[in-house]
Amino acid sequence: MADTPKPEKTARINHIPPLMKGWMDTPVEIKPGIYCYGAKPKNTKAVGMPYPKEWNPTDDDWQLPENWKDIIDEGLRDRRDKYRSMKLFMDICVRCGACADKCHFFIGSGDPKNMPVLRAELFRSVYRKKFTLGGKIFGKFAGARDLDEDVLKEWWYYLYQCTECRRCSIFCPYGIDTAEVTILGRELTNLVGLNIDWIAGPVANCNRTGNHLGIQPHAYIDMLDFFVDEIEDITGLRMEPDINRKGAEILFVTPSGDVFADPGTFTAMGYLMLFHYLKSLGLDITWSTYASEGGNFGFFTSHEMAKRLNAKMYSEAERLGVKWILGGECGHMWRVINQYMDTFNGPPDFMEEPVSPITGTKFKNANATKLVHIVEFTADLMKHNKLKLDKSRNDHLKVTFHDSCNTARAMGFLEEPRYVLNNVCNNFYEMPPNTIREQTFCCGSGSGLNAGENMEVRMRGGLPRANAVKYVHEKFGVNMLSCICAIDRAVLPNSMDYWVPGVDVCGLHELVANALVFEGEKKRTLDLRAEYLPGMEDEEDV
Amino acid sequence: MNFIISILFSGIAVSVIVLIPWICIGAIDGAFMRSLFGIIIPYAAIATFLIGIVVRVISWSRSPVPFRIPTTAGQEWSFPWIKSNPIDNPKGMGGVILRMIFEVLLFRSLFRNTRLEYLNDENGPKINYEWEKWLWLAALAFHYSFLVIFLRHFRFFLDPIPGFVHVLESLDGFMQLGIIPFNGFGMPGVYITDGLLLAAVTYLFVRRIYIHQVRYISLPADYFPLFIILGLGLTGVLMRYAIRVDITAVKELSISLFQFSPKVPDGIGVIFFIHLFLLCVLIAYFPFSKLMHMAGIFLSPTRNMANNNRFKRHVNPWNYPVKFHTYAAYEDEFREKMIEAGIPVDKGVEATSESGKKE
Amino acid sequence: MYDGGKIIVGLLICLGFFLSPFFYNAGKAAKVPNPQLTEIAKEAQTCVMSKDYMTTSHFTLLDKWRNTVVRDGERYFKGENGKIYYKSLQMTCLKCHANKSKFCDQCHNYMDVNPYCWDCHIEPKESE
Numbered sequence A: 001m002a003d004t005p006k007p008e009k010t011a012r013i014n015h016i017p018p019l020m021k022g023w024m025d026t027p028v029e030i031k032p033g034i035y036c037y038g039a040k041p042k043n044t045k046a047v048g049m050p051y052p053k054e055w056n057p058t059d060d061d062w063q064l065p066e067n068w069k070d071i072i073d074e075g076l077r078d079r080r081d082k083y084r085s086m087k088l089f090m091d092i093c094v095r096c097g098a099c100a101d102k103c104h105f106f107i108g109s110g111d112p113k114n115m116p117v118l119r120a121e122l123f124r125s126v127y128r129k130k131f132t133l134g135g136k137i138f139g140k141f142a143g144a145r146d147l148d149e150d151v152l153k154e155w156w157y158y159l160y161q162c163t164e165c166r167r168c169s170i171f172c173p174y175g176i177d178t179a180e181v182t183i184l185g186r187e188l189t190n191l192v193g194l195n196i197d198w199i200a201g202p203v204a205n206c207n208r209t210g211n212h213l214g215i216q217p218h219a220y221i222d223m224l225d226f227f228v229d230e231i232e233d234i235t236g237l238r239m240e241p242d243i244n245r246k247g248a249e250i251l252f253v254t255p256s257g258d259v260f261a262d263p264g265t266f267t268a269m270g271y272l273m274l275f276h277y278l279k280s281l282g283l284d285i286t287w288s289t290y291a292s293e294g295g296n297f298g299f300f301t302s303h304e305m306a307k308r309l310n311a312k313m314y315s316e317a318e319r320l321g322v323k324w325i326l327g328g329e330c331g332h333m334w335r336v337i338n339q340y341m342d343t344f345n346g347p348p349d350f351m352e353e354p355v356s357p358i359t360g361t362k363f364k365n366a367n368a369t370k371l372v373h374i375v376e377f378t379a380d381l382m383k384h385n386k387l388k389l390d391k392s393r394n395d396h397l398k399v400t401f402h403d404s405c406n407t408a409r410a411m412g413f414l415e416e417p418r419y420v421l422n423n424v425c426n427n428f429y430e431m432p433p434n435t436i437r438e439q440t441f442c443c444g445s446g447s448g449l450n451a452g453e454n455m456e457v458r459m460r461g462g463l464p465r466a467n468a469v470k471y472v473h474e475k476f477g478v479n480m481l482s483c484i485c486a487i488d489r490a491v492l493p494n495s496m497d498y499w500v501p502g503v504d505v506c507g508l509h510e511l512v513a514n515a516l517v518f519e520g521e522k523k524r525t526l527d528l529r530a531e532y533l534p535g536m537e538d539e540e541d542v
Numbered sequence B: 001m002n003f004i005i006s007i008l009f010s011g012i013a014v015s016v017i018v019l020i021p022w023i024c025i026g027a028i029d030g031a032f033m034r035s036l037f038g039i040i041i042p043y044a045a046i047a048t049f050l051i052g053i054v055v056r057v058i059s060w061s062r063s064p065v066p067f068r069i070p071t072t073a074g075q076e077w078s079f080p081w082i083k084s085n086p087i088d089n090p091k092g093m094g095g096v097i098l099r100m101i102f103e104v105l106l107f108r109s110l111f112r113n114t115r116l117e118y119l120n121d122e123n124g125p126k127i128n129y130e131w132e133k134w135l136w137l138a139a140l141a142f143h144y145s146f147l148v149i150f151l152r153h154f155r156f157f158l159d160p161i162p163g164f165v166h167v168l169e170s171l172d173g174f175m176q177l178g179i180i181p182f183n184g185f186g187m188p189g190v191y192i193t194d195g196l197l198l199a200a201v202t203y204l205f206v207r208r209i210y211i212h213q214v215r216y217i218s219l220p221a222d223y224f225p226l227f228i229i230l231g232l233g234l235t236g237v238l239m240r241y242a243i244r245v246d247i248t249a250v251k252e253l254s255i256s257l258f259q260f261s262p263k264v265p266d267g268i269g270v271i272f273f274i275h276l277f278l279l280c281v282l283i284a285y286f287p288f289s290k291l292m293h294m295a296g297i298f299l300s301p302t303r304n305m306a307n308n309n310r311f312k313r314h315v316n317p318w319n320y321p322v323k324f325h326t327y328a329a330y331e332d333e334f335r336e337k338m339i340e341a342g343i344p345v346d347k348g349v350e351a352t353s354e355s356g357k358k359e
Numbered sequence C: 001m002y003d004g005g006k007i008i009v010g011l012l013i014c015l016g017f018f019l020s021p022f023f024y025n026a027g028k029a030a031k032v033p034n035p036q037l038t039e040i041a042k043e044a045q046t047c048v049m050s051k052d053y054m055t056t057s058h059f060t061l062l063d064k065w066r067n068t069v070v071r072d073g074e075r076y077f078k079g080e081n082g083k084i085y086y087k088s089l090q091m092t093c094l095k096c097h098a099n100k101s102k103f104c105d106q107c108h109n110y111m112d113v114n115p116y117c118w119d120c121h122i123e124p125k126e127s128e
Helices: A041-046 A068-082 A084-091 A104-109 A116-131 A133-142 A149-159 A167-171 A178-191 A197-209 A217-235 A264-279 A303-320 A332-345 A374-383 A405-409 A415-424 A455-476 A486-499 A508-515 B003-028 B031-062 B093-106 B134-152 B163-172 B192-210 B212-217 B220-241 B247-258 B270-288 B290-299 B327-340 B349-358 C004-025 C039-044 C051-072 C089-096 C104-110
Strands: A250-253 A285-287 A324-327 A371-373 A399-402 A480-483 A504-507 B114-121 B124-131 C076-078 C084-086
Touching: A041 A197, A068 A084, A068 A116, A068 A178, A084 A116, A084 A178, A084 B031, A084 B290, A104 A455, A116 A133, A116 A149, A116 A178, A116 B212, A133 B220, A149 A178, A167 A178, A167 A405, A197 A303, A197 B327, A217 A264, A217 B327, A250 A303, A264 A374, A264 A486, A264 A504, A264 A508, A303 A324, A303 A332, A303 B327, A324 A332, A324 A374, A332 A371, A332 A405, A371 A374, A374 A415, A374 A508, A399 A415, A399 A455, A415 A508, A455 A486, A455 B124, A480 A486, A480 A508, A486 A504, A504 A508, B003 B031, B003 B192, B003 B220, B003 B270, B031 B247, B031 B270, B031 B290, B031 C004, B093 B290, B134 B163, B134 B192, B192 B212, B192 B220, B220 B270, B220 B290, B247 C004, B247 C104, B270 B290, B290 C004, C039 C089, C051 C089, C084 C089
Parallel strands: A250 A285, A250 A324, A324 A371, A399 A480, A480 A504
Antiparallel strands: B114 B124, C076 C084
């Protein structure tokens, strides 16, 4: 694994591209710390992806199938016929450059091919040569070029340096969405066996065990039991989560990262506590080990794979006979749910319009998909004063909120999390306006790029977000970055340590559970992280 | 390929395009040349333009929009007590129409533009997002000037001239520039849009060279239409203010074209033919180029769709069933472990031994 | 989802806009301006400048005349033919071209030109 350079070195970024040498004449250089390892054959085989092989992106020979050019050609034509976005986004870009300095990877790396427009041009150039008259006649002068192995490598290298965050698309006067280009581009690379293992692995796991981490059902229970013990230590109450229970009213699906990795685990504990709290008020909910993944790394592979993995949610809901599904805090999970799920695998007619069993609120905005976001669920509880909350328990935290790309730009889920935050903590500070809400910056590791070997590019991509956190850290003393995305929780701690030491990362429901006042609980001295609550430092440790 | 070659390539191409009618009419001349540049080429260009646009748009529309993928730029519609942003995050058709109006008429997305400023000193990196509305302003100035100028040209296209042309002319010329500045400078009323268009096009060209990132991404195909439009504007301005031609003859020509009884009157100066040829090249090039963004913006799925997928079903016409790992297969693999961990299962232990036997 | 109907409507609007001159002019007799010279003008045979110049740029000359007369008091103009003219719209120009509707208006209406001569000067009364 490549050593990640020190922040001082990483921060020396030159945003000025070469003056005289054009990008088409600059061949790709596959750099350690930037690229992700190639997919292992066992993982691609497990889900029937074509051309599984052991390969290393730094090798000269990528062991492409002999007819790889035909495969790509066929794949391009096929996608052209299936996706209007593909044709349109290839045809109408005017290269105004509005997107150029909006990408976190460009800001953090200065690599001109990370400008969204150029990332797409890598593609367009080949498209023009294949499909446009001008490209065929004028070649380079029309911005067209042939597809050869170097171009394919260049595609691969830069398609896996895009997190599909869609920030560029907000600024594009035609709404050209680089995520769409990246998604379709990655599909093409997968057709010739060029996947990355950090995506292929979770996909294979999710297919078999129901979650990305490959947690088998009994281990999943072990983790929940561990949380139950932890919560008992803190509150003196014992949670009793239901698993795979038929006849429950609601199925709960959350990213498996919450169950397995800090600090997501504290969010998972938060869910458990909230559900326990609501049990006496009429909440009838079950977890599932089969559909134990909200996230969907299939979405970073192909539309088809996204659909395959996503299908489990409805399938499990039908098997268990639930009325609707409650979804946990996750980013791209909600992109898929909000923009794809019903089209992929719907309509889920076996379910009913989601209604909160506690407040009676009908979630009209979810009555086709039947999926409710847990943050809107909780916000509704708070609005109806169903939760007894002690905000001061979060007084040791100065919190800011990171909008996840997908919930912000593929959903518009902006106010609900803020409403919840304001109900559970007294110190909430917003980051500068150009870095939040619809203009929010990616964590730098989304869309399956949260591997270890590409740490340098992750830190580079995380710089804009970290820089905004640094601003509120220095100005208001912010020490907690809250978010509603499992990948954020998994990767932002790294980039905070790297760029803004002294800021932790948490999920929203960790803060909710901290503030939640149970009847019959013991005197709370610790937060979910087993750190002293404000004013409790002198209390006996439990 | 670098920006100098790109500019040279496009510059030379446009120079040749200017020279062709200049030589053919100015030097060679004759009835044939005048018919060629006054009748045949304009007809061919108009046909290419219209058929080309239709063919391109139909080609786009033959590919479906399989998923509803709007980019949301504001709060979604949810609870009644949360204020949603119906323009940037439309819930239905009405919102989409509003969003498109803002996008098409006011370039709302471009208005969001900022400029990155990166500083790195002893305190570490610092990223600023600076005010940058120049591109938006220039784009607005350019497109609206172009539109107004095009509509003003309807005085050459229509007879009798409808009132809106007159209104546009008087608004555009209301400053009565040209009469005052020098003693006897003697220009007809100067149109604001003439200057705006040239200034905006010049700005759009200069920023392509001046802004590092834009210089790097620019192709000859970006300079070419700018140069053509600059040439078109300059010849037009020259014709109005300096090298005049007999505009009644020009109008006779254009009306005759529109009435399908083409006839090139005598005595139209060569500069008019240069102007016309530039226009013909521009519109014939249009359907094959990035200029198709004019039509494309209306079809952009990230802008023209409502964010209502959670409550309104969107159908993918080529949706096909996929094989996924079913619960039954999952339970078959993990049944024993599940039973051991106390997780409810669909089939009993017997099923485990059965499936074990099969293997 | 194709939205074919909406796209076709959009295309028709676009085509309608660009083809509107064809529809608008269809079937109308081509009306070509035909400026008439009065007898006096015919007699004079030549204007103050060449016909070509006068066709395209008479307003430049008028503007020059106005400025030099009003500001500098220069009242005389030497024409191309060497003849000296008195610089006056009313007394020189309109003496020959007394037929505004058959001369000035012919082209001005055809091209929708609205000179502001008559903001100050009195519009000549034509006797049929």
